[in-house]
């Protein structure tokens with residue numbers, strides 16, 4: 036794959052699916068996180084997808100987030116894309132499309148399947164009418180936690196929360212999304228117990244859906260071996276947020292404790308950028324995304 040910002044996200048995701056690796060997705064809250072991610076992607080010659088949840092989008096500003104990512108993309112001539120992550124309503128997903136996001140994740144997974152399909156279809160039509168390059172992601176089954184944080188308790192993932200193959204098939208047929216996030220055993224955040232990804236379910240969904248790109252949410256806390264198996268079973272895009280947040284906050288906290296007199300924000304944030312860079316490099320390598328650009 037050539038090393039160029041002109042590459043299109045859909046082509047990169049298809050290459051990942053064909054070649055058996057996954058496009059990394061990392062969430063950002065600010066430019067320090069984004070800078071660390073871009074440095075990691077640049078150093079490892081990897082394409083990445085940067086995400087902003089509804090809260091992160093509100094904090095950063097949607098147009099501002101798009102402008103930041105596109106400035107880094109052009110400066111480094113790297114395929115870095117921005118996804119509006121977990122839009123829980125048709126209106127926030129439309130706002131992301133209007134702001135120029137490369138990708139939108141409409142997540143109506145907590146609704147009954149019929150309503151999920153109906154809302155997702157609206158976004159597919161809206162995005163296609165604006166720009167056929169926009170990749171649209173939908174979600175079937177649901178993750179039992181919403182927030183990317185550390186939970187001190189063990190959290191069970193009930194089987195009824197997982198995506199059913201038949202529902203996934205129907206969802207793809209009726210909505211025409213480019214990517215599907217099926218719930219397969221992970222959760223958002225890190226719980227006291229390790230998650231168990233249902234690899235057989237991933238395989239069955241992958242087999243049933245042909246070329247649809249499968250997305251794994253809730254990567255943090257999953258053992259590396261399970262991540263590798265999930266990719267081998269057909270996952271081509273993986274989200275990590277809590278692990279990146281933890282790296283950022285630990286470095287920031289340590290610096291402030293050790294240098295209580297420092298008042299220059301960019302100096303205070305420098306170790307956090309470095310911690311994000313290192314953690315992102317680890318995950319990029321785990322997903323087999325390193326060296327995918329010439």
Ligand code: G3H
Pocket residue numbers: 062120121182183184222223224225251252253254255256274275276277278
């Ligand atoms: O959409 C965001 C992700 O699914 C992140 O999940 O915080 O468990 O890595 P995580």
Ligand code: ZN
Pocket residue numbers: 121223252253274
């Ligand atoms: Zn997620």
